[in-house]
Amino acid sequence: MEDYSVSICIGALNETNSLRKCIETIYKNCEKDDIKEILICICDYTTNDCKQAIRDIQSDYPDFPVKTVYQPPEEKNLGGACRSTFRVAAGTHILAMSSDLECGPEYVSQIIKLSKENPEKLIKGSRWLPNSVFHGYGTLRKAGNKLFQIYMQILFRKNITDYTYSFEAAPAEVFRAIDYRKNGKAAALEMVAEPVKKGIEVKEFPVVWKNREEFAHNKTFFEDFKLLVLYICTSLSIKFTKNK
Numbered sequence: 001m002e003d004y005s006v007s008i009c010i011g012a013l014n015e016t017n018s019l020r021k022c023i024e025t026i027y028k029n030c031e032k033d034d035i036k037e038i039l040i041c042i043c044d045y046t047t048n049d050c051k052q053a054i055r056d057i058q059s060d061y062p063d064f065p066v067k068t069v070y071q072p073p074e075e076k077n078l079g080g081a082c083r084s085t086f087r088v089a090a091g092t093h094i095l096a097m098s099s100d101l102e103c104g105p106e107y108v109s110q111i112i113k114l115s116k117e118n119p120e121k122l123i124k125g126s127r128w129l130p131n132s133v134f135h136g137y138g139t140l141r142k143a144g145n146k147l148f149q150i151y152m153q154i155l156f157r158k159n160i161t162d163y164t165y166s167f168e169a170a171p172a173e174v175f176r177a178i179d180y181r182k183n184g185k186a187a188a189l190e191m192v193a194e195p196v197k198k199g200i201e202v203k204e205f206p207v208v209w210k211n212r213e214e215f216a217h218n219k220t221f222f223e224d225f226k227l228l229v230l231y232i233c234t235s236l237s238i239k240f241t242k243n244k
Contacts, residue, residue, distance in 0.1 A: 004116050005036035006169065007089035008097065008108065011081045012040050015099045016053040018214045022097075023057050025105035027064055034112050035065065036091035040099070041081045043071040078166075079180035079187040086175050093119070094176075095169040096191065100212035103167035107207055114203060115169040121201045124168035124192065128161035129206040136211030141224060148231060155239055156193065160202050163192045164231065167207070174200055185227060186234040193238045 008026065012019055023038065040054055058066050071084040086094055093115055097103035107125060114123045127134055128149060134142055145164070152163040166188035178194045180187050196202060219227075 003092060004034065004119060005091040006034055006093045006095050006112055006115065007036050007091035007172070008038045008095045009082075009085045009089060010038065010040050010097055010099045011078070011085075012042055012046060012050050012054065012099045014047045014050055014215050016049050016214070018101045018212065019050065019053050019099040020057060021101065022099050022105040023061065023064070023066060026108050027061060029106065029109040030112060031109075032064070034116070037065040037067055037089070039067055039069050039085050039089060041069045041071050041085045043081070044073055077184040077187075079182060079184055079190075082175070082178070082180050082187050082191070086172070089172055091172060093169055094172045096175065097167050100214065102209065102212050104207060104209075107167070107205075110205060111167075111169050114205065118201075118203055120171065121203050122168060122170040122174065122192070122195050123203050123205070124162070125165055125207040125209075126160075126162035126204040127165055127207060127209045129204055132206040133208040135209060140221075141219075144224065144228065148228065151232075152193070152235060155235055156196055158196055158202070160192065160196065161204060163235075164188050165207075165209075166191055168192070170195060170200065181237065182230065182234050184230070186230050189231050189234050190238065193235060197238055198243055 010022065042051065054068060069085045069088055071081050075084050095108065095111055111123050126132055149161060149163060153159055168191060174195050175191065178190050180190055
């Protein structure tokens, strides 16, 4: 694809060292001509230390297009961050990732390569392919995640191994067309399930996944259960709502 360009969209809340590592790794490993911009989404809850880290990055990499996008208060949570950032992305494609290193920045060059080779597809990392590795998931949580993936495969009749890992790239219009109706963590699921329902093909690749080290948070059983209920409700809504 001769006119290929990617907008890398990253959310930032309290990350500093991990955010810097993300940008440093992308700068080192990726072809600069492929990257239209790096958009870092910030909001009212983004810490001053994180904002300073962004300014430092911009100062240290003046030849790299690192920009900030402000997420207004009415655009809440992950869904709002997606809407706020994706609608201003100028690349032909969007690559979505987090800044906490759960989305390993060392894979960004691989995602871009696969996306350039398959420009019409959604390219995403998977924690469940052969050669993938989980670090930091307990046995019960890992089993629950696997069962949910099987449920999604049955519901959507697609052998996609990881519907809930939001480290992916697709044509910009694919991500912009999503409603992000739940306005929260369900956006991670919507970014895969909505395109799948519309017939977008998905190509996965294996990753080594590890829990965030900076400001780590161990989820409680109740938090995981609430998220599971949200995912199930969202998946059913996507499945049985007519495409626009």
